Amino acid sequence: MEVVRISKDQTVLRRYVLPCKGKVLVQIGQSVAPGEPIAEVDLPGRFQVFDVVNSLHVKPGQMEKIMKRLAGEEVKVGDVIAQKNGLFSRIFRAYEDGKVLSVREGKVTLALGERKAQVSTAIPGTIVEVIPDRGAVVSAQGALIQGAWGNGLSAAGPFQVTEIDYTKPDRNGNWPDMHGKICFLETCPRLENLRRIVNRKPAGLVFCSAMPGLVPELRGLPIPVILLSGFGDIRIDPITSEVLEVLDGQVVYSNALQREPETDSFPEVFLPKVSEQVHGLFESPETLSIGSKVRLLGMPYTGSVGEVVEIPAAAEKFASGLVLQPVVVKRADEQVIRVPRENLELLVQ
Amino acid sequence: MAPNFYLSVDIGRSNTRVWLFDDAYDAYSLRASAQSPSTVGERTDVRLGFIAAVEKIQDETGINLLDPRKHLLIDSEGRIGVRGAGLSLSAGEPIRTTLIGVSENYSLAALRRLVSLFHTKVVMEINLQDDLNDTAQLENLISSQSELFVIGGGFDEGASKRIRAAIENIRVVYHNLPGLAQPQIVYAGNRSLAEYAERELEAGPDLHLAGNIQPLEEQEDLQVGWKAMLAAFARVREGQIPGLVELQKQLGQRVIPTTFATTRTTRIMNSMNTNGKGVLTLDVGAGGVDVIVVQDGLVMGGRHQTSLTTRDIQHTQAVIGMGLDKEWLATALYNKQAHPGILPATLQDIALEQAWARVRIQNALNSVAEVFPTLDYDPSVGLRRDFEPIVLSGACLTGMPTERQVFLTGLDSILPHGITTFVLDKDQLMPALGSLAAVEPLVAIQVIDSGIFINLGTAVSVISPGKIGDQVISVEVDEGESPREHYTLTKGEIKRIELLPQTPAHIYLSPASDSDVGMGLVGLGGWLSVSTGKVGVVIDARGRPLSLPEDDAARSEKINDWLWELGG
Numbered sequence: 001m002e003v004v005r006i007s008k009d010q011t012v013l014r015r016y017v018l019p020c021k022g023k024v025l026v027q028i029g030q031s032v033a034p035g036e037p038i039a040e041v042d043l044p045g046r047f048q049v050f051d052v053v054n055s056l057h058v059k060p061g062q063m064e065k066i067m068k069r070l071a072g073e074e075v076k077v078g079d080v081i082a083q084k085n086g087l088f089s090r091i092f093r094a095y096e097d098g099k100v101l102s103v104r105e106g107k108v109t110l111a112l113g114e115r116k117a118q119v120s121t122a123i124p125g126t127i128v129e130v131i132p133d134r135g136a137v138v139s140a141q142g143a144l145i146q147g148a149w150g151n152g153l154s155a156a157g158p159f160q161v162t163e164i165d166y167t168k169p170d171r172n173g174n175w176p177d178m179h180g181k182i183c184f185l186e187t188c189p190r191l192e193n194l195r196r197i198v199n200r201k202p203a204g205l206v207f208c209s210a211m212p213g214l215v216p217e218l219r220g221l222p223i224p225v226i227l228l229s230g231f232g233d234i235r236i237d238p239i240t241s242e243v244l245e246v247l248d249g250q251v252v253y254s255n256a257l258q259r260e261p262e263t264d265s266f267p268e269v270f271l272p273k274v275s276e277q278v279h280g281l282f283e284s285p286e287t288l289s290i291g292s293k294v295r296l297l298g299m300p301y302t303g304s305v306g307e308v309v310e311i312p313a314a315a316e317k318f319a320s321g322l323v324l325q326p327v328v329v330k331r332a333d334e335q336v337i338r339v340p341r342e343n344l345e346l347l348v349q
Numbered sequence: 350m351a352p353n354f355y356l357s358v359d360i361g362r363s364n365t366r367v368w369l370f371d372d373a374y375d376a377y378s379l380r381a382s383a384q385s386p387s388t389v390g391e392r393t394d395v396r397l398g399f400i401a402a403v404e405k406i407q408d409e410t411g412i413n414l415l416d417p418r419k420h421l422l423i424d425s426e427g428r429i430g431v432r433g434a435g436l437s438l439s440a441g442e443p444i445r446t447t448l449i450g451v452s453e454n455y456s457l458a459a460l461r462r463l464v465s466l467f468h469t470k471v472v473m474e475i476n477l478q479d480d481l482n483d484t485a486q487l488e489n490l491i492s493s494q495s496e497l498f499v500i501g502g503g504f505d506e507g508a509s510k511r512i513r514a515a516i517e518n519i520r521v522v523y524h525n526l527p528g529l530a531q532p533q534i535v536y537a538g539n540r541s542l543a544e545y546a547e548r549e550l551e552a553g554p555d556l557h558l559a560g561n562i563q564p565l566e567e568q569e570d571l572q573v574g575w576k577a578m579l580a581a582f583a584r585v586r587e588g589q590i591p592g593l594v595e596l597q598k599q600l601g602q603r604v605i606p607t608t609f610a611t612t613r614t615t616r617i618m619n620s621m622n623t624n625g626k627g628v629l630t631l632d633v634g635a636g637g638v639d640v641i642v643v644q645d646g647l648v649m650g651g652r653h654q655t656s657l658t659t660r661d662i663q664h665t666q667a668v669i670g671m672g673l674d675k676e677w678l679a680t681a682l683y684n685k686q687a688h689p690g691i692l693p694a695t696l697q698d699i700a701l702e703q704a705w706a707r708v709r710i711q712n713a714l715n716s717v718a719e720v721f722p723t724l725d726y727d728p729s730v731g732l733r734r735d736f737e738p739i740v741l742s743g744a745c746l747t748g749m750p751t752e753r754q755v756f757l758t759g760l761d762s763i764l765p766h767g768i769t770t771f772v773l774d775k776d777q778l779m780p781a782l783g784s785l786a787a788v789e790p791l792v793a794i795q796v797i798d799s800g801i802f803i804n805l806g807t808a809v810s811v812i813s814p815g816k817i818g819d820q821v822i823s824v825e826v827d828e829g830e831s832p833r834e835h836y837t838l839t840k841g842e843i844k845r846i847e848l849l850p851q852t853p854a855h856i857y858l859s860p861a862s863d864s865d866v867g868m869g870l871v872g873l874g875g876w877l878s879v880s881t882g883k884v885g886v887v888i889d890a891r892g893r894p895l896s897l898p899e900d901d902a903a904r905s906e907k908i909n910d911w912l913w914e915l916g917g
Contacts, residue, residue, distance in 0.1 A: 001690070002688065002690065015391070015392070017391075019494075019528075020526070020527045020528050021527050021528075022527065041527055043526075043527070044525075046488070047484060047487045047488055047491065047521070048484050049482070049483035049484045049486075049487055049518070051483065101521050101524075101525050102517065102520065102521050104517055104520075104549070105513060105514065105517050107483065107514075107517065109487070109517075109518075109521050111525065148684075148687045148688070149687050211676065211680070212662075212676070212679035212680050212682070212683045213679070215683065216659075230683070230684045230687055230688075231679075231680045231683040231684050231687070232680040232684070259687060263390050263391075264390070264392075297684065297688050297691050298691050298692075298693075298694050298695075298698060299677070299680075299681050299684070299695070299697065299698065302684055318693075318694045318695070319694065319695045319696055320692075320693040320694055320695055320696060320698050320699035320702075320750060321699060321750025321751065322692060322693060322694075322699070322748065322749075322750050324692055324694070339694060340692045340694050342690050342691060342692045343691050343692060343694060345688075
């Protein structure tokens with residue numbers, strides 16, 4: 001059973017690390033703003049392998065004689081790396097600042113130029129842990145909605161619960177202003193209207209659900225897209241709806257990560273705020289119990305929420321023929337149903 | 350005398366499973382098994398999931414397996430805890446791998462086959478015959494962000510200039526990029542260059558020298574590369590998974606890929622097999638499908654990660670045994686992708702689950718056939734090589750409600766030719782026995798011999814060029830005491846013959862002159878001895894490819910009819 005956080009006030013811990021060893025730029029206790037670098041590493045801009053033997057027309061045995069720089073040496077633009085003297089002198093120079101990486105087998109390999117690789121925080125918060133040589137963990141407090149699907153991009157902007165009358169033309173003020181905003185629409189419209197929305201330059205889109213045929217389009221959009229409940233025609237549930245109201249009009253951070261619960265990676269919308277309550281620095285493990293709020297996953301209940309009213313000890317046979325551990329859930333519409341435990345998401349509010 | 354215990358551990362993406370074997374009843378058998386959510390990630394320790402699973406076994410059996418520090422009690426003399434343990438792993442992203450070979454037809458194709466059992470994802474291939482200058486090659490090697498480089502090619506004592514240049518470039522990558530962990534390098538090429546590679550690369554324990562997997566033209570021996578690949582796999586995972594080094598130390602074993610562990614068990618089964626047909630194992634899990642084939646000394650296989658394409662959705666629609674709306678089906682599949690742990694609760698769900706399993710098995714067989722063309726698999730015609738048994742494993746198959754559904758899922762996705770037997774690995778023991786085989790081979794042999802795999806039944810596939818309705822085979826069933834039964838099948842039919850429990854039966858197959866039942870020649874029949882399976886004997890005269898109506902409703906009805914013929 002997966003755990004998903006939909007909360008008006010939640011501690012969020014996010015880890016930002018380089019894919020390689022580098023220099024950490026922050027300290028524990030430091031406040032960081034979105035986009036602020038957490039760690040960086042200097043990498044060569046490009047490489048060059050120069051065939052000294054064939055280009056300067058020398059014998060392999062003459063390499064040592066003509067090489068002017070050794071492996072590991074720094075070089076400046078214009079420095080002579082290798083030089084063959086004679087009637088027709090031939091010279092190989094560095095065309096950029098860099099370093100000689102290797103002189104072997106009649107070839108010299110250079111690393112030239114420099115580029116910086118950085119990892120930056122996507123949310124504002126406080127550094128609570130430094131991971132040596134790699135990055136840090138940022139802690140923040142605020143409203144959070146984790147979703148079911150994301151297209152891998154992220155952005156920030158004012159959140160807007162958006163309603164559109166698609167029957168009207170998207171000009172003359174018929175449609176709401178979406179420019180630079182993270183817009184929430186309950187249902188992803190059909191392709192033609194989706195493209196009309198994207199043309200109005202929102203910073204990001206959040207839908208409750210989308211029909212599967214739109215996935216290739218959503219995946220390819222240049223802005224973050226999050227589906228909160230999944231695929232199909234799913235209406236927004238009351239628990240999420242309450243948090244959406246909190247987000248409305250506030251600057252939020254939309255991280256449309258691909259969902260991988262095993263690595264605690266979720267697409268999510270986050271609104272940082274100063275909490276009245278002091279929370280711990282760890283996300284506590286959650287367990288299913290009577291009274292837990294849950295969201296249903298399997299058809300035909302996908303996306304609806306409810307409360308656990310019973311957790312029978314014995315497994316039972318479902319219509320599929322499988323014998324599974326059941327959970328009895330009272331849905332928001334008062335309907336009481338029995339579903340397999342695996343087909344629930346535990347909601348942390 | 351106290352029994353000897355052995356423990357096997359498999360760390361999956363979602364669950365860590367452990368199995369305890371003992372020889373309390375002379376031969377080794379499965380004593381208990383348990384699973385717990387895996388704890389694989391940068392902020393956790395893999396040992397937590399392991400400890401939780403082992404504690405469940407302790408609770409169930411009353412056997413003390415952990416010391417007060419929660420370390421596995423392991424003693425090769427058998428005085429306390431277990432005598433030995435095996436460890437396999439399928440968690441983690443596939444290892445980003447670059448292959449470097451001297452030509453497409455020889456070395457690159459062979460390298461693809463070599464890495465296929467080791468949970469790799471080939472992100473770049475460098476063909477040294479391509480007109481790629483050294484700088485471009487170096488830039489490519491760097492941009493690949495590979496965790497593993499595998500170099501092959503060049504017959505022993507053959508040309509070496511291009512390989513030497515590539516080794517030099519890998520040296521630059523290895524020593525100069527600030528990777529989190531050093532990339533691993535496997536050298537499986539021209540043996541006369543092995544010493545050169547070791548000297549030039551200066552990669553210490555990150556270089557793994559294998560024999561030449563292609564020492565001569567037309568000669569390929571992938572097994573000489575396995576040891577080096579296993580070492581590289583373990584080194585990569587040790588750098589990625591906190592607690593793995595310590596867990597290996599506790600167990601006294603290095604981790605191996607789950608796919609490779611399953612391969613070992615399949616090889617053991619093949620060596621115990623007297624029919625000479627070869628063994629096929631399919632392990633269908635939520636995250637991927639493992640296909641392992643062992644036949645005639647060849648080992649073929651690999652892991653196919655689950656993904657979802659528009660073509661997959663259409664294919665699922667085409668093989669589902671229930672009339673379901675296309676939009677519903679696509680929606681359910683996408684939601685299943687988002688939440689792989691969802692279990693089938695309704696009839697529609699289970700129909701979808703089975704259709705989706707078929708599609709994934711066919712995709713997996715197809716991808717293995719692309720790397721190993723000798724597999725001789727065509728999605729529409731099926732698998733033309735003979736295998737017996739075919740082992741079905743993995744949560745998606747073992748979790749089906751009835752054995753008949755598992756049988757038909759296997760039959761319809763593999764589309765075997767000739768005569769074969771399907772067995773079900775209900776306890777998902779294939780990787781468990783494989784990782785233990787290096788510690789105590791007797792465990793695997795005796796557990797397999799104990800009949801722990803469920804015999805689902807025998808399939809006889811009748812291949813005939815005739816048209817639907819033509820008579821293709823007559824069958825006579827002799828079960829000893831009771832009168833003989835006779836059946837005649839026409840093309841397009843499938844027939845289940847139930848057998849008396851615990852009674853070996855003899856079946857006389859009499860195919861039409863143009864029909865092939867896998868007895869060596871077209872039209873040739875004969876007696877077939879079968880042991881009782883859960884499903885019985887299934888005569889599959891539907892032909893290859895399966896003939897299905899174009900109309901969605903009629904097609905679903907037809908597929909459902911086949912399931913009903915097998916008993917529902």
